[in-house]
Amino acid sequence: MTDLLTLSPVMPVVVIDDADDAVPTARALLAGGVGVIELTLRTPAALAAIERVAVEVPDIVVGAGTVTSEEQAKLAASAGAQFLVTPGCTDALLDAAFATGLPFLPGASTVSEALRLAERGLTALKFFPAEASGGTAFLKSIAGPLPDLRFCPTGGVTPDSARSYLALPNVGCVGGSWLTPEKLLSTKDFDEVRNLAAEAATLR
Numbered sequence: 001m002t003d004l005l006t007l008s009p010v011m012p013v014v015v016i017d018d019a020d021d022a023v024p025t026a027r028a029l030l031a032g033g034v035g036v037i038e039l040t041l042r043t044p045a046a047l048a049a050i051e052r053v054a055v056e057v058p059d060i061v062v063g064a065g066t067v068t069s070e071e072q073a074k075l076a077a078s079a080g081a082q083f084l085v086t087p088g089c090t091d092a093l094l095d096a097a098f099a100t101g102l103p104f105l106p107g108a109s110t111v112s113e114a115l116r117l118a119e120r121g122l123t124a125l126k127f128f129p130a131e132a133s134g135g136t137a138f139l140k141s142i143a144g145p146l147p148d149l150r151f152c153p154t155g156g157v158t159p160d161s162a163r164s165y166l167a168l169p170n171v172g173c174v175g176g177s178w179l180t181p182e183k184l185l186s187t188k189d190f191d192e193v194r195n196l197a198a199e200a201a202t203l204r
């Protein structure tokens, strides 16, 4: 699972309103050098978006984000998701994620949550919501006591703050929605998505 954190310096967190935008978005990210896409299960179009990207853009690693229930974990796996991301974790959600057999990135924002996940063998975690939960100062503070854990801080991360996060030894990548803002997707400005991806791909 730690490998998921090495696919790209930035995990693009994408909200798709129109499933037709999913394939061009994935292609634009890939063209910019970002080989992974997290499609969040926050819109009715999300599962169709995952399905299309899995079939039509086989070179990108496609995952489902914002997985918060057992049913969503199953549906995402059936749609072709190659990994799952959760904003936080419960025992039931963890069991559901393990049951899919897919790699997954569970969310944690406290030391105890991180330790509970480590007890289940999970060492690559999403630190969410990163900025609101203490940002780089929090991650620096826990690197000593939790040396085996690696994080993908997400939530409030910007291109500028991404550099500070990526400089930390316990950060594998950062997550963010800035590569695919609603404004660019609604205007089908996929060239600009590619440009933002190209900048993000050089961050590490």
Ligand code: 3PG
Residues within 6 Å of the ligand: 013, 128, 154, 155, 156, 157, 175, 176, 177, 178
């Ligand atoms: C989210 O909650 O949408 C993700 O964590 C991304 O957060 P961001 O929009 O602050 O990058």
